[in-house]
Amino acid sequence: MIWMGLSYISIRVKDMKKSVAFYTRKLGLKVVGKRKMPGELIVQLEDKATKQRLNLMWYAKSNRWYTPYKMNGVELDHLMFQVPDAKKAYAKLLKGGATKATDIWDGTERVMGLVKDPNGIWIGVMSVKKK
Numbered sequence: 001m002i003w004m005g006l007s008y009i010s011i012r013v014k015d016m017k018k019s020v021a022f023y024t025r026k027l028g029l030k031v032v033g034k035r036k037m038p039g040e041l042i043v044q045l046e047d048k049a050t051k052q053r054l055n056l057m058w059y060a061k062s063n064r065w066y067t068p069y070k071m072n073g074v075e076l077d078h079l080m081f082q083v084p085d086a087k088k089a090y091a092k093l094l095k096g097g098a099t100k101a102t103d104i105w106d107g108t109e110r111v112m113g114l115v116k117d118p119n120g121i122w123i124g125v126m127s128v129k130k131k
Helices: 016-026 085-097
Strands: 006-011 030-037 040-046 052-061 074-084 110-116 120-128
Touching: 016 030, 016 040, 016 052, 085 110, 085 120
Parallel strands: 006 052, 074 120
Antiparallel strands: 006 074, 030 040, 040 052, 110 120
16 A cells, blocks of 8 residues: 555636635635746645645646646646655556556656546645755
8 A cells, every 4th residue: 555645736727816816815725835837837825724735726828738727627637645755656556557647757856746546637646855
């Protein structure tokens, strides 16, 4: 069995400014981080009481992850599980029959890869590199 803990949930948004306002002003979440990459904007929110995280994801049409916003389920971007070794967990999930959604990605801060659940929802495994 693979040990993992739910790290965060990501949803796609059409309008980042309106979405941040809704989740912070109406639901009381706090902005704890922002990441901007070419064609991609991520705003990380946290619930003060539970410490659960929600990532708001916006993609430009030029981004490889972009799909038209159709309200058909793609708006739930992915669930991410933190594991001690993302490469091993990813390989074990694939060996166990999961369908590959992305290749494993080895970045400067983290390693992660995504598979598809039986419904096509992307499930990620991520390990943070020690500094």
